[in-house]
Amino acid sequence: xxxxxxxxxxxxxxxxxxxxxxxxxxxxxxxxxxxxxxxxxxxxxxxxxxxxxxxxxxxxxxxxxxxxxxxxxxxxxxxxxxxxxxxxxxxxxxxxxxxxxxxxxxxxxxxxxxxxxxxxxxxxxxxxxxxxxxxxxxxxxxxxxxxxxxxxxxxxxxxxxxxxxxxxxxxxxxxxxxxxxxxxxxxxxxxxxxxxxxxxxxxxxxxxxxxxxxxxxxxxxxxxxxxxxxxxxxxxxxxxxxxxxxxxxxxxxxxxxxxxxxxxxxxxxxxxxxxxxxxxxxxxxxxxxxxxxxxxxxxxxxxxxx
Numbered sequence: 001x002x003x004x005x006x007x008x009x010x011x012x013x014x015x016x017x018x019x020x021x022x023x024x025x026x027x028x029x030x031x032x033x034x035x036x037x038x039x040x041x042x043x044x045x046x047x048x049x050x051x052x053x054x055x056x057x058x059x060x061x062x063x064x065x066x067x068x069x070x071x072x073x074x075x076x077x078x079x080x081x082x083x084x085x086x087x088x089x090x091x092x093x094x095x096x097x098x099x100x101x102x103x104x105x106x107x108x109x110x111x112x113x114x115x116x117x118x119x120x121x122x123x124x125x126x127x128x129x130x131x132x133x134x135x136x137x138x139x140x141x142x143x144x145x146x147x148x149x150x151x152x153x154x155x156x157x158x159x160x161x162x163x164x165x166x167x168x169x170x171x172x173x174x175x176x177x178x179x180x181x182x183x184x185x186x187x188x189x190x191x192x193x194x195x196x197x198x199x200x201x202x203x204x205x206x207x208x209x210x211x212x213x214x215x216x217x218x219x220x221x222x223x224x225x226x227x228x229x230x231x232x233x234x235x236x237x238x239x240x241x242x243x244x245x246x247x248x249x250x251x252x253x254x255x256x257x258x259x260x261x262x263x264x265x266x267x268x269x270x271x272x273x274x275x276x277x278x279x280x281x282x283x284x285x286x287x288x289x290x291x292x293x294x295x296x297x298x299x300x301x302x303x304x305x306x
Contacts, residue, residue, distance in 0.1 A: 001186075010296055011296070013291070014292070014293045014296055017289050018286070018289050018293060021285055021286040021289050022281060022286065024282050025279065025282045025283065025285055025286060026119060028275055028278055028279040028282060029279065031270040031275045032270070032272070032275050032279060034270075035081075035269060035270055035272070036268050036269060036270055037268060037269060037270040037271075038051060038268050043135065044250065046144050047267050047268070050267050051267050053222075053262065054260055054267065056261060056263040057110075057260050058202065058257065058260045058261060058273050059130065059284070059295060060176075061256055061257050061260060062257070063173075064111075064173065064174055064175055065169075065250065065253050065254070065257065066254050067172045067173055067174060068172070068174055068246055068249050068250045068253060069174060069180040069299070070178060070182075071174070071242075071246055071247045072174040072243060072247075073131075073132075073247070074136070074170070075088060075182055075239050075242055075243045076243070077129075077136065078136060078182075078183065078199075078239055079132045079236060079239045079240070079243070081126055081129045081136065082184075082189065082232055082235055082236045082239065083236070084126055085123065085126050085189065085199075085227065085232060086189075086224075086232045086233070086236075087163065087198065088119050088122050088123055089141075089228060089229050089232065090128070090229070091115075091118065092119050092202075092203060092206065092225055093201075093222060093225045093226070093229070095112050095115055095116055095206075096218050096219075096221060096222050097222065098112055098210070099112045099113075099116075099210050099215060099218040100215050100216075100218045100219035100222065101208070101215060102215050102216075104215070106213050109210040109215075110210070110211070110267075111226065112210055113207055113210040113211055116203060116206055116210060117152045117153070117209045117220055119203060119206055120152040120200065120203040120204065120207065121151070122154070123160075123190070123199060123200060123203065124147050124149070124160050124200070127146060127147040127160065127186055127190055127200075128146060128147050129146045130169030130200040131187055131236070133202065134185060137183075137184065137186035137190075138165050138166050138185070138186060139165060139166025139167050139168035139169070139170075139177050139183070140166055140169075141166040141168070141305060142170075144166075144188045146162055146163060146166075147160040147241055148163070148184065149162065151206075152204055159200070159204075159268060160200040161188075161193060161200035161201035162193050162197050163186065163193065163220060164187060164192060165187050165194060166184050166185065167185055167187070168185075169181035170182055170183040170184060174246075174249050174253075175249070175253075178249075179247070180245070182241070182242065184235055184238075186237030188235060189231070189232065189235055190292060191228065191231075196224055197224040197225075197228045199228050199229045201219055202224045202225060202228065205217070205221055205224075210238065211223065214271045230282050256258060271274070300305055
C-alpha cells in the first residue's frame with residue numbers, strides 16, 4: 001500500500017530542504033569570510049583537537065623565543081660591562097707600572113694615586129651595574145646593590161673587597177626542560193674576599209703602596225692585576241660561548257615556529273578555490289529549491305476546487 005502524501009508533508013519537506021541548503025551556504029560563507037575551515041567544533045572535531053595542540057605549542061615556542069632574546073640581551077650587557085672593567089684594569093696596570101718606578105718624588109706617587117682612587121670608584125659602579133632595573137652581578141638578589149660605597153678610603157661600613165655576592169643563577173627557559181643561566185656573579189668577575197687578586201683589594205693595595213711611596217709593593221701587585229685581567233678574558237669568552245649557543249637556539253626556535261604555523265595552517269585554513277566552487281554550487285541548489293517551492297505552494301484553494 002502506497003504512502004499517502006499530503007500538502008502539509010510536502011511543505012514541511014520543502015522547508016527542511018531550504019533550511020538545510022541555507023545552513024550549508026552559511027557554513028561556506030563563514031569559511032569564505034574567515035579563511036578558516038574550522039570555525040566551530042562540529043566542523044571537524046578531530047582537526048580541532050590537533051589545531052588546539054598546535055596553537056598551544058606555538059604559544060610556548062613564542063615564549064621561548066622571548067626568553068632567548070632576553071637572555072641574549074643580558075649576556076650582551078654583561079659583555080659590555082666586562083669590557084669596561086677590563087679597560088679600567090688596563091689603565092690600573094699602566095698606572096701601576098708608572099708607580100713601580102723608583103726614585104720618584106712622593107708628589108708623583110700621590111698624583112698617580114689620585115687616578116687609582118677614581119678607578120676604584122669606577123669599578124664599584126661597574127659592579128653595581130643595572131640592566132632592565134635589576135642589578136646584574138648579585139645573583140638572584142637583583143634588587144640589592146652588591147657593592148657598598150664608592151670611597152676607597154672610607155673607614156666606616158663594609159668595603160667592596162669584603163663582599164661575597166649572591167651565587168644564584170638567573171635561569172631562562174629555552175625549551176621543554178632546557179634552561180640556561182645568563183648571568184655572572186660578582187665574585188666570578190671581581191673575586192672573592194679571600195682571593196689575592198680580588199680586584200677591589202688589589203686597587204686598594206696599590207693605592208696604599210703609592211701613598212707610602214712603596215714602589216716595590218706596587219711592582220709586586222702588577223702580577224695580581226694580570227691574573228684578574230686573565231680572569232676577565234676567560235669570563236668574556238664564557239659569555240661569548242653562551243651567546244653563540246643562544247644564537248643556535250634562536251635559529252632552531254624560529255624554524256620550529258615556521259613548521260608549527262605551517263601545519264596549523266594546513267589543519268585550520270580553508271581551500272578558498274574549493275570553498276568558492278562549493279558555495280556557487282550550493283547557491284544554485286538553493287535557487288533550485290526555492291523555484292521548486294514556488295511551484296509547490298502556488299496552487300490556491302480555488303485551484304483545487306476547479
